[in-house]
Amino acid sequence: MIINVGIVEDEKQIRESLTVLINGSEGFTCLYAFETAEEAILAIPTLNLDVVLMDIHLPAKNGIDCIAELKPKHHSIQFLMCTSFEDTDSVFKALKAGASGYITKTTQPSKILDAIVEVFNGGSPMSSNIARKVVDSFQISNKENLEIQKLSEREKEILNLLSQGFRYKEIADKLFLSTETVRTHIRNIYEKLQVNSRTDALNKTFPK
Amino acid sequence: MIINVGIVEDEKQIRESLTVLINGSEGFTCLYAFETAEEAILAIPTLNLDVVLMDIHLPAKNGIDCIAELKPKHHSIQFLMCTSFEDTDSVFKALKAGASGYITKTTQPSKILDAIVEVFNGGSPMSSNIARKVVDSFQISNKENLEIQKLSEREKEILNLLSQGFRYKEIADKLFLSTETVRTHIRNIYEKLQVNSRTDALNKTFPK
DNA sequence: ATAAAAATACCACTTTAGTAGTAGTGCTTA
DNA sequence: TAAGCACTACTACTAAAGTGGTATTTTTAT
Structure with missing residues (x-):
């Protein structure tokens, strides 16, 4: 099994040293290296590549x-x-554009090869500080969650149903309450959150 | 520099072998291992731990x-x-709860130690298929964005204002339109998206 | 050049959401 | 034990959202 690698990189020196690295290693081959995004976009659909190494900064259209x-x-x-x-x-x-891994150019050659194998095998190789950025992005909610903590359990339950677009009657049926009780809870939720519509309430509690 | 590790794990055998592994390795120490989330919650605030290994499945309260x-x-x-x-x-x-790394129990001992060092140094160690799940989650938008692509520019503009909780009148004023025109646009948006409320429209186009 | 789509706008109507006031029950805690 | 909160529930009202039909103008695509 040989991994077919393509390269899109405008700096000649880097492009060539990557090519040499890949072709010099067992299990890899690099037959195509492009200088610009435009060339890559034209050629890649006709080739049969497994992995493409992509630079971001390119002359006209960028790598992303x-x-x-x-x-x-x-x-x-x-x-x-x-x-x-x-x-x-x-x-x-x-x-978001569709990259499955992200390593920096300073990565040592053997690690670059490891990353190619890993991404080929369905993994997502990332430099350690990049992985942390990605993981941290999941935690943002903690800040605004101060808002949601003002609510009682029942209120959170109802807010959650509100967020799914249910109407008062549907929420009442799900929770075996009267519509009027649901209405009261929602009034209290809105007062605690200092809002006066469903969308505002959701934007305050489930941001982004 | 010695990394102070804590463990929360209900299975005695795993807990003890992790403790032995860590205490037997240079640069690591594990003085505290808990069987339940409750014990950990009580004790950890008083200790001075660098890294905590956390199981998910625990007797009462779970690790998350x-x-x-x-x-x-x-x-x-x-x-x-x-x-x-x-x-x-x-x-x-x-x-989301705040974990910074995620490895599976099947990870080999030396890799567990590597992961502890990496998380301690500000990285986010993850098993390869878990990293891919995380990275893929950024691309989801592409799928649902098929929905948003059905909309015209003006409709996207109005949807965006809807998402911020503005009422029809406010949207009309912002875009120098009549309220009735806004109403018509929204009717068309809902038809294209096959929904019949603001919240449903937003859930279809700005998921998550 | 003509059809289709997008953008604008109005009327009339129904349904849902939001506001306001009030109140009983039960649990917690100071 | 009294005050406070959570949860339940009602009436009555207003405001906003959603549905349906229709129509003119402009832009885009075939």
């Missing part, structure tokens, strides 16, 4: 947009970002 | 809720899930 175009149509290709940018914004944009 | 209670008050402690559950739901709940 390049993935965004290719990934939806070529789901079996695994895109691995290999770049020097590691700001939160770049990381999340790349992952 | 245990983290949810401890993490907000003890931000410097790094929680590392070590469990046999690796369903999507458990993973995301744990990360």
Whole structure:
């Protein structure tokens, strides 16, 4: 089993040393290396690549947009970002576009090969501080959750049903309450949260 | 520099072998191992732990809720899930609760020690398929975004204002339209999305 | 050039949501 | 034990949202 790797990287030196690294290692081959996103977008659909190493900064169209175009149509290709940018914004944009891994250019050669294997096998190799950024992004809710803590258990239960779009009557039926009781609870929820509509209540408690 | 590790794990055998592993390795010490979430919640605030290995399945309160209670008050402690559950739901709940890493019990001993070091150093160690789940979760938007693509520019603009909780009159004023026009747009949005309320429309287009 | 889609707008109507006041029961705790 | 909160429930009302039909103008695509 040989992993077919493509490269999209504008800096000649990096592109060539990556090519040499990959072709010099058993189990890998790199037959195509592109300088621009545009070339890659034209060629890649006709090739049979397993993994594509993608830089972010490229002359015209950037690497993130390049993935965004290719990934939806070529789901079996695994895109691995290999770049020097590691700001939160770049990381999340790349992952949203369809990258499955994210390593920095400073990664040592043997680790780059490891990452290629890992992404090929369905993993998501990431540099350690990038993984942390990604994991931390799940925890944001804690801040605003101060709001939700003002509510009683019953109120949270009703808010949760509100968030799913149920009407008062449906909530009442689910909880075996009268519609009027549901109405009262919601009035109290709104007062505690200092809002006066369902959407405002949800935006305060389930942000983002 | 010695990393102070705590363990919360109900199965005696696993708890003890983890303790032995950690105490037998240079640079690590494990002075406290708890059988239940309740014990951990009582004791941990008084200890000075760097990393806590947490199981999910525990007798009464589970490990995720245990983290949810401890993490907000003890931000410097790094929680590392070590469990046999690796369903999507458990993973995301744990990360939301405040876990910074997630490995499975089948991880080999040396890798467990590596993960402890990594989480202690601000990384987020994860088993390879768990990392992929996490990364894939960023791409979900692409699926549901098929929904939003059915809408015209004006409709997306109005949907966006709807999501912020504005009423028809307010949207009309912002866009210099009549309320009736806004009403018509919203009717068309709902028809395209096959929903019949603001909350349902938002849940279909801005999921999660 | 013509059909389709998008954007604008009105009327009339029904349903749902939100506001206000009130009140009984039961549990907790100071 | 009295005050406070949570949970339940009612009436009455107003405001907002949602449904249906229709129509003109502009833009876009075939």
